[in-house]
Amino acid sequence: MVRAYTQEHVYHHPWDRVTSAAFRKFTDPSASTSLSHVLDVHTLSRSLNPSTGRLRTVRSITVHSPSLPFLLRRALGGRDSLTINCVETTVVDPVGRSMEVSVSNVGLRGLIEVEERSFYGPHPDDPGRRTAFRQETRIRCKPLSAIAAIAGKVESRCAERFLQNSQKGREVVERICGYLEAESTRSKSAIS
């Protein structure tokens, strides 16, 4: 069984600011409490295409799983939650002003597969001041015979948690946009 859902959001900030905030989402000190399931973030590779300007970044994001149902906990040797490595690939096109972020888990794929794709682009109604965000998430629990009975439960719990976290993620991006805006107004007034 697969759970899939799409979320959309409009940021009342220009594309360059929103994508800056999106990059900072996991590393900003203000995010450490609201995104507390994120344990560690590393950049693994980056490349800038000199002729097109496309920037590609790969990061690892290590997260805590939601607490596991009892039976699964026993099967995994008494651990009540797991540490999962995810890989996030971001491609930014500064000319066409698009940012595409895809995240999937690399650990525990025998158990669960999570794929998330997000897209940030200037909002067609007000491209200079608003940014459209769209996110598609797919979660699939592998029907391992031993855990088939509880797989559905894990899946729904993960889905719930994912929805909560992407909501929190958007709040963090909004907050970072706020302070980036304040910063840019300050530096502008300092220049004039």
Add this chain to the structure above:
Amino acid sequence: MTRKSAGKKSYTSPCADVRDAYHDCFNRWYSEKFSKGQWDKEGCVSEWEKYRACLFQNLEDKNLRRYLEDETSSHTDTNTANKSVDGEDTTK
């Protein structure tokens, strides 16, 4: 009850310092230059080199290491690739 910041620290890798220096630099470069259309020059090159060297030494997870090494192979023009590219001679 959720004063778990100490627990969180235990996951911090030996590369945390160079990582933070790189991310700070990158975030600034991205918002001040790249996203504003100045993409002709890649920013934070020395920070990135230091950080990457540290990851190469310390990153143990095989799944993640693959991504580090991927980049090297796509950037090598030299013959350091130890991969089984058998048809090498047919290219010449």
